[in-house]
Amino acid sequence: MTVMANAAHKAGRRLLRDFAEVEQLQVSVKGPSDFVSQADMRAEQTLKEELAKARPGYAFLMEESGASGSENWTWRWVVDPLDGTTNFLHGMPHWAISIGLERRLADGTVEVHAGLVYAPAVDEMFWAEKGTGAFMNERRLRVSARREIHEAVFATGIPFAAASAARRNAFSRTLAALMPQVAGIRRFGAASLDLAWVAHGRFDGYWELSIKPWDICAGLILVKEAGGYATDVEQGDPLETGNVVAANPHLHAKLREVAAEGMSRAGA
Template sequence: MAPRRSAHMTIMVAAAQKAAKRLIRDFNEVEHLQVSVKGPSDFVSQADLRSEQTIIEELERARPGYALLGEEGGARGSDNWAWRWVIDPLDGTTNFLHAIPNWAISIALEKRLPDGGAEVVAGLVFAPALDEMFWAEKGAGAYLNDKRLRVSARRDWSASLFATGIPFAKTAPRNRLAFARVLGQLMPETAGVRRMGSAALDLAWTAAGRYEAYWELGTQAWDVLAGVLLVREAGGYATDPAGHDHVTGDVVAGNPHIQPRLRDMLVEAMEGVKA
C-alpha cells in the first residue's frame, strides 16, 4: 500500500514536479542558459531563478499566509510566521551547468514552536534527472517514491562509504583545515569518501542507506533542512558537530553506529584548528 501524504506534502510534491519540468528542459539545453557569479565558485543560472519563482507561486497559491525562505530570493512574509517554507530551487547548480545529473529541488516546511523555536515537519528532495522523489514527514517515516527508507546498518568503518562537501574558495580557512584533518583520518579507515556536489542529495542518499554518513561545514538552511528530516525519519542521526539537533551550518549525519564517532572526529578537528 502506498504511504498516505499529508495536504502539506501533496502541495510540496506538486510544486516540485511543476518546477522540475522546466528544469529538465533547461538541463537538456544547458549551453544556452545565462549564468551569473554570486561569489567564488558560486553560480546562479536562469534555471535556478525560474525554478524558485515557479515553486513560490505554487506554494503561495496553496498557502498564501505562509512565510518563505529561498536561496535566491531570500526571506518573504512576516517575521512572526507560524509556518515557513524553506526552498532550494536547484541544489547542485555546478553539476547542472556541467550536464551532471546529480542535482535536486529541496523544500522543507517549518512550524513555529511555543517557545519561539521551530521544527521541520516535512521535507522533500526531488532529483528529476534521476526520477527519485525523497520525502519525509515528522513522525511518519521517510520514503523514496513509495518505498520506506532506512539508514544503513553497517558498523564496520572499513566497509562504510562516506559523503562530504569539499570546501571551495569562499569557505573559511578554519573549516578548510578541519575538513582536511577529518579527511586524512577517514581515507585509510573507510571504503571511500564521495563528493557528489549536492548537500540535499547527500543527505537523502544517507537516509536511503547508500552512504553510512555525511558531513559538511558551512551549509545553509535551504541546503540541509529537508535532508536532515529524511535522515532522522529513516532512523539515523543528524546534528551539528556538538550534537545539537538544530543544525545551523555544520552538519554531520549518518546511521546510529557511525555518526557519533564521526561527530567526535569533527569536534576534535575543529578544536585543533582554533586560532
C-alpha cells in the same frame, strides 16, 4: 506532502528543459565557485508561486530571494530551487530541488515538520513528514545497518575558494583522519541528495561545515525519519550553525567525534 510534490514536479519539468539546453543558459557568479543561472531563478519563482497559492499564509526562506512573509510566522518553507547548480551547468545529472517545512511552536522553538528532495533527472522523490517515516517515491526508507567504520562510505562537501582558512583546515584534518579508516569518501556536490542518500542507505554518513539551511532543511528530517541521526558537529542546531553530521545510529558518534576533532584542531 501533496502540495510540496506538485510544486517540485512543476519546477522539475522546467529544470529538465533547461538542462537539455544548458549551454544556452545565462549564468552569473555570486562568489568564487558560486553560480546562479536562469534555471535557478525560474525554478525558484515557480516553487514560490505554487507553494504560496496552496498555503498563502506561510513564510519563505529561499536561496536566491531570501526571507519573505511575516516575521512572526508559524509555518515557513525553506527552499533550494536547484541544489547542485555547478553539476547542472556542467551537464551532470546529479542535482535536486529541496523543500523543507518549518513549524514554530508555542514556546518559540522551531522544528522541521516535513521535507522533500526531488531529483528530476532520475525521477527520485525523497520525502518525509514528522512521525510518519521517510520514503523514496513509494518505497519506505531505512538508513544502512553497517556497524564497522572500515565498511562505511561517507559523503562530504569540499570547501571551495570562498571558504575560510579555518574551515578548509578543519575539512583537511577530518578527511585525513577518516581516509585510512573507511571504505570510501564521496563528494557529489549536492548536500540535499547526500542527506537523502544517507536516509536511503546508499551512504552510511555525511558531514559538512558552513552549509546553508536551504541545503539541509529537508534532508535532516529525511535522515531522522529513516532511523538515523542528524546533528550539529558539536552541541548546536545544524540549521543555525551550518555544521552537520548525519549517519546511521552505529556510526554517527564516531563520525561526529572525528569531525569535531578536526574543527577543534583547526580552530574552526
